[in-house]
Amino acid sequence: MRDDLDSFQRSARKPKSGHSYSNQKGYDIIGDIHGCGDTLIILLLKMGYQHEDGCYRHPQRKAVFVGDIIDRGPHILEALAVVKAMVDNGAALCILGNHEINALAYTTQRPVTNAENSLHREFVRPHNARNNRQISETLTQFAAYPELWRTYLDWFMTLPLYLELDGMRVVHACWDDNVVNRLVDDYNGPYIDKAFLIATCDYTSFEARAIDTLTRGTDLPLPNKRKMTGSDGLTRGFFRTKFWASNPKSFKDVVFQPDPLPDDLLDHPLDASHTQHLLEYASHEPPVFVGHYWLQGKPKPVKDNIACVDYSAVKYGRMVAYRYTGEQTLNEDHFEWVYVDP
Numbered sequence: 044m045r046d047d048l049d050s051f052q053r054s055a056r057k058p059k060s061g062h063s064y065s066n067q068k069g070y071d072i073i074g075d076i077h078g079c080g081d082t083l084i085i086l087l088l089k090m091g092y093q094h095e096d097g098c099y100r101h102p103q104r105k106a107v108f109v110g111d112i113i114d115r116g117p118h119i120l121e122a123l124a125v126v127k128a129m130v131d132n133g134a135a136l137c138i139l140g141n142h143e144i145n146a147l148a149y150t151t152q153r154p155v156t157n158a159e160n161s162l163h164r165e166f167v168r169p170h171n172a173r174n175n176r177q178i179s180e181t182l183t184q185f186a187a188y189p190e191l192w193r194t195y196l197d198w199f200m201t202l203p204l205y206l207e208l209d210g211m212r213v214v215h216a217c218w219d220d221n222v223v224n225r226l227v228d229d230y231n232g233p234y235i236d237k238a239f240l241i242a243t244c245d246y247t248s249f250e251a252r253a254i255d256t257l258t259r260g261t262d263l264p265l266p267n268k269r270k271m272t273g274s275d276g277l278t279r280g281f282f283r284t285k286f287w288a289s290n291p292k293s294f295k296d297v298v299f300q301p302d303p304l305p306d307d308l309l310d311h312p313l314d315a316s317h318t319q320h321l322l323e324y325a326s327h328e329p330p331v332f333v334g335h336y337w338l339q340g341k342p343k344p345v346k347d348n349i350a351c352v353d354y355s356a357v358k359y360g361r362m363v364a365y366r367y368t369g370e371q372t373l374n375e376d377h378f379e380w381v382y383v384d385p
């Protein structure tokens with residue numbers, strides 16, 4: 044990603060095709076699109092991006108997409124076309140969300156040897172009801188365009204899991220220094236490949252933990268094998284947690300998800316079995332931007348150096364961007380958004 048920035052700065056000095064970013068004034072970090080391609084265009088126009096020479100671009104700024112471009116919404120092809128054209132033309136960067144990871148794992152096969160020693164192939168993510176449902180809207184909208192879908196899947200495989208740029212960080216759900224450092228030391232930094240995906244079939248592998256933590260965040264199990272059904276209709280035995288809680292004492296200090304915990308669990312104490320799964324992103328760390336969490340209401344930073352830009356666009360909330368210009372303390376006034384028209 045250092046290369047990304049370097050090549051961006053080089054291209055800023057030597058503009059290609061007449062587009063100069065020599066006065067680059069920052070990054071617009073844009074939240075989960077989830078197939079709301081028409082709303083994305085409205086947001087880009089509102090922020091001063093213009094369609095010119097094949098993509099939307101801003102004379103001084105660069106867009107950064109936090110992933111989850113696909114699934115759920117009505118205009119998935121349009122959303123992908125807009126984002127990929129911007130990335131291809133140097134007007135934007137894009138990282139992987141858990142939905143792009145799911146699409147890759149759902150469509151990637153691995154060889155498996157069964158008990159009779161015969162070899163067959165299985166998908167990295169099995170085509171069960173839950174996984175079918177997550178990707179169904181995307182597959183439906185691409186049904187007549189299988190080659191185009193293949194092109195996008197190949198493109199997803201080239202996208203990073205996280206970015207570090209000009210003093211800030213972008214990751215879909217959660218920044219974990221241990222995971223990032225090991226990716227840098229032992230893997231290809233933020234970039235995955237087919238072997239990496241296949242390794243996630245072992246849920247205890249580092250590869251599985253890396254993808255899970257960065258694109259889905261941290262969570263804790265509900266006590267006594269309890270289950271909750273979320274407003275998305277899925278039933279889960281865990282709840283999503285903050286990756287920045289400082290000295291938390293009970294569940295209410297760490298819960299971070301759209302659905303509230305049952306009242307009787309709010310004061311459930313945290314012990315070492317819980318806290319070993321929690322992270323604390325410190326105040327002196329660079330600002331980090333995430334999507335993923337289906338927030339509602341008026342956008343504001345969740346902490347001085349952490350902002351979530353997912354405000355539930357596909358559920359008729361807001362499609363949100365944060366306009367970053369190098370500040371260490373994030374500012375509520377730097378959010379921009381459009382409401383999604385039902």
Ligand SMILES: [Mn+2]
Nearest residue numbers: 111140141335
């Ligand atoms: Mn997500």
